[in-house]
Amino acid sequence: MRSLPVFALLLLALAVSGFGQTLINGAGATFPYPIYSKWFDEFHKLHPDAQINYQSIGSGGGIRQLEAGTVDFGASDQPMNDEQLKKQKTPVLHFPTVLGAVVATYNIEGVSAELNLTPEAIAGVFLGTIKQWNDPAIAKPNPGVKLPAADIVVVHRSDGSGTTFIWTDFLSKGSADWKAQVGSGTSVKWPVGLGAKGNEGVSGLVKQTPNSFGYVELIYAIQNQMPYARVRNAAGLFVKAELASVTAAAAGAAADIPDDFRVSITNAPGKAAYPISSFTWLLVPTRIEDPAKRKDIVEFLRWMLGPGQAMTEALSYAPLPKKVVAKELKAIALVQ
Amino acid sequence: MASPAVTADRVAGSPGWRDFLRRLRAGDTIAHAIVLVFAASILLITVLLLIELWGNSALSRAKFGWGFFTASAWDPVAGEFGALPFIYGTAMTSFLALLLSVPLGLGAAIFLAEMAPPGISDSLTFVIELLAAVPSVIYGLLGVFVLVPIMRQVVEPGLIKSLGFLPLFRGPSYGVGMLTSSVVLAIMILPFVVSISREALMGVPREQREAALAVGATRWESTWQVVVPFARLGIIGSVFLALARALGETMAVTMVIGNDPRISSSLLAPGYSIAAVIANEFTEATADLHLSALIELGLVLFLLTVVINGLGRLLVLTTTRKGTAQS
Numbered sequence: 001m002r003s004l005p006v007f008a009l010l011l012l013a014l015a016v017s018g019f020g021q022t023l024i025n026g027a028g029a030t031f032p033y034p035i036y037s038k039w040f041d042e043f044h045k046l047h048p049d050a051q052i053n054y055q056s057i058g059s060g061g062g063i064r065q066l067e068a069g070t071v072d073f074g075a076s077d078q079p080m081n082d083e084q085l086k087k088q089k090t091p092v093l094h095f096p097t098v099l100g101a102v103v104a105t106y107n108i109e110g111v112s113a114e115l116n117l118t119p120e121a122i123a124g125v126f127l128g129t130i131k132q133w134n135d136p137a138i139a140k141p142n143p144g145v146k147l148p149a150a151d152i153v154v155v156h157r158s159d160g161s162g163t164t165f166i167w168t169d170f171l172s173k174g175s176a177d178w179k180a181q182v183g184s185g186t187s188v189k190w191p192v193g194l195g196a197k198g199n200e201g202v203s204g205l206v207k208q209t210p211n212s213f214g215y216v217e218l219i220y221a222i223q224n225q226m227p228y229a230r231v232r233n234a235a236g237l238f239v240k241a242e243l244a245s246v247t248a249a250a251a252g253a254a255a256d257i258p259d260d261f262r263v264s265i266t267n268a269p270g271k272a273a274y275p276i277s278s279f280t281w282l283l284v285p286t287r288i289e290d291p292a293k294r295k296d297i298v299e300f301l302r303w304m305l306g307p308g309q310a311m312t313e314a315l316s317y318a319p320l321p322k323k324v325v326a327k328e329l330k331a332i333a334l335v336q
Numbered sequence: 337m338a339s340p341a342v343t344a345d346r347v348a349g350s351p352g353w354r355d356f357l358r359r360l361r362a363g364d365t366i367a368h369a370i371v372l373v374f375a376a377s378i379l380l381i382t383v384l385l386l387i388e389l390w391g392n393s394a395l396s397r398a399k400f401g402w403g404f405f406t407a408s409a410w411d412p413v414a415g416e417f418g419a420l421p422f423i424y425g426t427a428m429t430s431f432l433a434l435l436l437s438v439p440l441g442l443g444a445a446i447f448l449a450e451m452a453p454p455g456i457s458d459s460l461t462f463v464i465e466l467l468a469a470v471p472s473v474i475y476g477l478l479g480v481f482v483l484v485p486i487m488r489q490v491v492e493p494g495l496i497k498s499l500g501f502l503p504l505f506r507g508p509s510y511g512v513g514m515l516t517s518s519v520v521l522a523i524m525i526l527p528f529v530v531s532i533s534r535e536a537l538m539g540v541p542r543e544q545r546e547a548a549l550a551v552g553a554t555r556w557e558s559t560w561q562v563v564v565p566f567a568r569l570g571i572i573g574s575v576f577l578a579l580a581r582a583l584g585e586t587m588a589v590t591m592v593i594g595n596d597p598r599i600s601s602s603l604l605a606p607g608y609s610i611a612a613v614i615a616n617e618f619t620e621a622t623a624d625l626h627l628s629a630l631i632e633l634g635l636v637l638f639l640l641t642v643v644i645n646g647l648g649r650l651l652v653l654t655t656t657r658k659g660t661a662q663s
Contacts, residue, residue, distance in 0.1 A: 058619030060627075084622065158595030158612075160412075160620025182413065186620040189411035194512055194606050195595025197616060202482075209511065286594060325606060 022292045027055040028062020028075030031217065032280045035098055035315050036075070039308050043300055049298040056281045060186065066092065066283055072293055077162020079187060092287045093335065094261040094281035095301060095328055098309075099250050099318035101218040101241045102166045103228035103276070105203070106132055109148060109210050116141040116238040117229040119174025119275070121269070125152055125213055125278050127177060128192035129300070132316040133210065133211060141238065154216035155205045158195030166240035166278040176273075218246075220260055221318040226232035233275040234267050234303040243276045246318035249273035254323040277318070286334055293333065301332050342558075369432060385637065391634035395625055404632060410597040412617070417629035419636050421597040425607035426640065429514055429589065430582035432603070433521035438575055440522075441529025442564075448530070449537035450559050461534060468527035476591035483509040484592060487519075490517040492604050503601040510594065515603040517593040521585060524580035532577060535653045536570020537563060578646040583641055586611040 009329040033056035036180035040052040057065075059076035067088055079094055104117055111133075111230050122135040124130035131138055134147040157164045170277035182188050198207045199220040206214040207226065218241050221228045239245050252270030265273045284301070288294040305328055309319045320328075380503075396417065400407065407418025444464075448457045488511030495505045542561045548558035564571070594606020595616065610633050621627045624650075 060620040060622040063622060078622070153508075158590065159616040159619075162620075185413045186622065187412040187617050187626075189409070189413065190596070192595070194510055195591050195608075195616075196512075197595070204480060208481075209488070272377070299397065302581065 022196070022290075022296050023049050024050065024052045024073070024221075024293055024296060025055075025071045026052060026073045026075060026282075027057050027065045027071045028283070029059045029162055029280055030056040031077050031100055032098055032317070035312055035317050038311060038315065039300075039304055042308075042311070043303060046303070047296065047299065052296075052300065057156065057222055058160070060160065062283065063205045065150075066285070070177045072288065072298065073285070075281065076283060077164045077280045079264075079281060081282065088285070093284050093286055093331060095282045095284060095331070096250075096261050096320060096324060097304060099277055099279055099320065101264075101274055101277045101318070101320075102163055102164070102215050102244045104168075104213070104231060104243045105206055105221050105228045106213045107206050107210060107225045107226070109150065111145060111147065112143045112227065113142070113242070114227060114295050115145065115229045116232070121170065122170045122231070123175030126154055126156070126171065126182065126190070126192070127175075128154075128197075129177075134236045134291055141232070150211040151207050153212040154190075154193030155196055155202050155209070155212050156190050156193050157198070157202055157215075158198050158261050158328055161198075162186065162278075162280065163199065163215070164188065166266060166276060169227055169264050169278075170276045173267040179267045195238050210232065222316065226257065229273055233271075233273050235271045235273070236271050238273065241273045243313055243316070243318040245272055245274035247321055248278040249275065250318070250324060251321035252278065254321050259328065260332070261324075263329070284335055287336055295312070296331055298335055301335075302329070305329055319333040364530075383422040386635075389631055389635040389638060392630050393635055394520075395628035399625065399626075400629075400632075404629075405636070406599070408599060412621070412623065415525075415623065415625050417625070417632075419610075419633055420608045421599050422608055422633060423636065423640065424599050425514065425593065426583060426609040426611070426637070428607070429518045429521055429593070429609060432515070432518035432551055433525055433582045434575065434579055436518065436522035437529055437578065441526050441574075441578075442533055442571065444526075444530045445537055446526060446559060446564070449534045450555075450563065461531065464530050465529045468531065470522065472585060473589040474533060474593075475524050476519055476588035478530055479516065479588060479592040482608045483520060487516045489512045495604070504603050507600070507602045507604050508605055510606065512592050512594040512606060513592065513604050514607040516588050517607075517609075518603075520588050520592055521582045523590060524585065525581050528572050528578040528581060532574030533567070533571045535635075536567040536574070539570065540566045552605075557631060566634045568655065572648065572652055579644060579648075583637070583644070584611055585609075587613045588599035590615060607624075610640075 017298070019093050022230055036054050040054055044051055053267055054075075059078055062071070062074035062082060063084055065071045070087070080092065085092060104122055106115065115138070117138065118141060121130060124135075131151060133152055156161065157322045159235055166182060166185045168182065171182070172179040172184045179253055182191065194205060196202045199216045200241065201230055202214045203216050203220050203224045203226060206212045207224065227240065230240045233239050249265050249268040252273045253263060253265040253268040261278070261279070267276055270279065282301075284297060288297060297299070305320070305325050312319045400417065404417065404419050405423070406420055407416070408420040409416045410421065413415075448460055452460070464556065488509050491511030492511070492515070496509065497624050499505045544562050545558050546567055548562040553561070587607050590612035593609060593612060595608050595612060596606040597608045597613070598605070600607070614630050614633055617626070618630055621630055
C-alpha cells in the first residue's frame with residue numbers, strides 16, 4: 001500500500017509533463033526517413049511542445065493511413081493519383097521536401113571505367129533485348145572501354161518501392177518499348193532479372209555477381225563504393241548523379257511545375273540535369289481540426305523549407321531549388 | 337498493494353477445512369471454464385483470420401475467380417494477378433527442403449537417441465535446439481554472403497556439368513534461386529526434425545528393444561525394424577512441423593530465391609514464394625486490387641497449409657491402422 005501514493009505521484013508527473021504537448025503522427029515513405037527523423041528531432045528541440053512521430057512504413061501504407069485518418073500527415077515517393085485523391089475525405093496537398101536520385105550501378109569484370117549509358121540501352125538491358133555487355137548500344141557511347149562478351153545479369157528490387165517507381169518512370173520516358181511492355185510503378189512485371197530486397201539487397205547482389213547490372217539510390221552506391229553510370233539526359237549530355245545535378249533537374253522542371261506539385265522530374269530539361277531524379281513529398285490535409293496541431297504542422301513546413309534545407313546535403317539528399325521553395329511557401333496558406 | 341507476508345497470514349487464518357474443500361470444488365469449475373476459454377481462443381483466432389482474409393480479398397476473388405489459381409501473370413501495373421508461380425515456388429522449395437533435411441535429420445536423431453553416449457547426446461541436442469532459436473534473417477544473411485557465392489562458383493557449375501542432361505539442372509548459375517533457397521530452408525528446419533524425432537525415439541519403451549535383441553536382432557536391426565517404426569508417429573509429426581515452418585518462411589527465402597514469379601523447369605533458376613511476395617509488396621501496394629490480390633495469396637497459403645496438414649493426418653491415420661504398434 002505504501003507504493004500507491006508514489007505511483008499516483010508518478011502518474012500525475014507524467015500527465016503534467018504530457019500536458020501542453022502536441023503529439024503529431026505521420027507515416028509513409030522509407031526513402032526520406034533519415035532526413036525526416038533528423039528534421040523532426042531538430043524541430044522538437046526548437047519547439048519542445050511539439051512532438052512529431054514518424055513511422056516509415058512505405059508510401060502505400062502512408063497513403064492508406066492518411067485515408068483512414070489514423071495519421072495527421074502522410075509521406076510518399078510517388079505523387080498520389082487522381083483516384084487516390086478522390087478517396088481522401090479532406091483534400092490533400094503535396095509538399096516536396098527533398099530530392100533523391102537513382103543510379104545505374106554495375107559490376108563488370110575488368111572494367112573500372114565510368115560508363116556512359118543511354119536510356120535506350122538501359123531499357124534494352126532491362127527488357128532483355130540487350131543480352132551482353134559488348135552490345136553496340138552500350139559500346140558505342142563508350143569508346144576506349146573494353147567491354148566483355150559476357151551475359152548481363154540484371155538485378156532489380158523485389159520489394160515495392162519508390163526507387164523502383166523513379167527507375168521505371170525514367171525508363172518509360174526514355175523508351176517507348178518499355179512504356180508499352182512494362183510501364184511504371186512501385187512494383188512492375190520484370191521481363192528479366194533477379195529480385196533482391198531493398199537497396200542493400202540489390203547493392204549486395206550486384207557487388208558479388210560478376211557482370212551484373214542493377215539500380216540503387218545514390219547514397220547506397222556512394223557508401224558501398226560501387227561504380228555508377230553517367231546517364232544521357234534530355235539535352236543529350238551524359239551526366240553523373242551528384243547533389244548539384246539532381247537539384248539542377250528540379251530547377252529545370254520548376255519552370256512549369258503544377259500548382260499541386262504532383263510532377264515527375266525524370267528526364268527533366270536542362271544541360272546539367274541528372275535524368276533519374278525525383279521529389280519526395282509530404283502529404284498534408286488541407287483541413288486540420290485541432291488548432292494546436294495545425295499551428296505546429298504549418299510551422300514545421302515553414303522551418304523545413306528554410307533552415308531545414310541546409311541539413312539535407314550532410315545526409316546526401318539534394319536540396320530543393322529556390323523557385324520550388326518560394327512556390328511551396330505560398331501553398332502553405334491553403335492548410336486551414 | 338499487500339505484501340506477501342500479509343497474504344500468507346490471511347490464508348492461514350481462513351475458515352475451516354470443509355469450506356476450503358467446497359471452494360476447491362468451485363475452483364475446479366472456474367479452472368475448467370478458464371482453460372475452455374483459452375482453448376476456444378485458438379479456434380476463434382483461426383476463424384477471425386479466415387474471415388479477415390476472405391473479406392479483404394473480395395475484390396480480387398470477384399475479378400479473377402478460380403482463374404487466380406491457374407494464372408501465372410503477376411503484373412501490378414496492368415492489374416493482372418495469378419498465384420500459380422508462387423504456389424509452385426512455395427511447394428517446390430518446401431518439398432526439396434524436406435527431401436534434403438528428413439534423411440539427414442532422422443539419421444542424426446537415431447544416432448543421438450540410440451547410439452551416442454548420453455553426455456554427447458545431451459550436449460549435441462542442446463546445440464541443435466539453439467539452432468532452432470536463430471532468427472531467420474540470420475539464416476538469410478548467411479545464405480546471401482556464404483552460401484550464394486559457393487553455390488554460384490562451385491555447386492551449380494558442378495551440377496550443370498555432371499547432371500546437366502536433366503532439365504532440372506540447366507541454365508546459368510546465378511547463385512540465388514530455387515535450389516539455394518531449398519538448401520537454406522533445409523538447414524532451418526533440420527533442428528525441428530532432429531529434436532522432435534529424437535524425443536519420439538527416446539520415448540520407445542525399453543522392452544521393445546530388449547525383445548528384439550532377445551530374438552537375435554542386431555543393434556541396427558532392432559533400431560531400424562522395431563524402434564523407428566514404433567516411433568513413426570512422432571517422426572511424421574516432426575516432418576509436418578518442419579514442413580509448416582518451410583511453407584511460411586519469409587525472410588530467409590526472399591533473400592536467396594531470386595524473387596522472379598516464373599515457373600522454370602530448372603532448379604537453378606530464380607523463383608518466388610507466397611510469403612516472400614506478400615512481405616515484399618504489401619507495404620507499397622497502392623492499388624486496391626493489388627492489395628486484395630496479395631491478401632488472397634495469404635488465403636491461398638492458409639489453404640495450402642490446411643490441405644498439406646490434412647494429408648499428413650490422413651497419412652498418420654492409414655499407417656497406424658495398418659501398423660502393429662500404437663503409441
